[in-house]
């Protein structure tokens with residue numbers, strides 16, 4: 001697929017999903033995080049599985065780092081879900097929505113990845129940039145006092161190596177840093193396939209967070 005078409009399609013898809021999320025959740029960011037993290041855990045698993053199968057079919061080495069990075073992304077997103085499920089419990093309707101969204105999105109992303117991996121990575125790149133913006137809005141609400149700054153779940157404290165006194169705002173900063181890393185990683189995968197993208201992708205700037213997720217540690221160990 002032509003690269004401008006790929007990026008245009010990826011951006012349009014992201015705008016469409018963002019529109020749906022804004023309409024449905026508005027500023028209920030805890031619930032928004034729970035439902036969207038169930039979807040965010042899909043692309044890394046689909047892409048990692050597909051590259052794994054490709055390596056088997058071609059009987060070639062060299063795919064290991066990419067497979068591990070994609071599967072680590074999926075696992076990291078699953079952990080985000082585990083953290084936010086302790087902050088906001090989904091209602092019955094949201095549970096049905098999660099089921100339907102997974103059934104549709106898994107198949108959709110699989111077909112997209114097989115047909116155009118570049119478009120698929122670009123779409124995830126744009127999704128992750130939107131996630132960074134959404135978590136920034138959530139953080140602003142917590143820090144301004146309009147959402148209670150409850151203690152961070154124990155699971156998150158252990159995962160990120162946070163202080164025992166860590167709060168929701170500390171957790172959001174760490175999750176946001178993970179989303180930023182996913183945005184960069186997916187742009188890198190897309191650029192590898194289409195080098196002409198190199199100057200076409202900008203990133204949301206974030207202050208560096210002092211979060212050492214197991215995903216980040218795994219990457220450092222593997223490097």
Ligand SMILES: [Fe+2]
Nearest residue numbers: 037040077080
């Ligand atoms: Fe996430």
Ligand SMILES: [Fe+2]
Nearest residue numbers: 040128179182
């Ligand atoms: Fe992410």
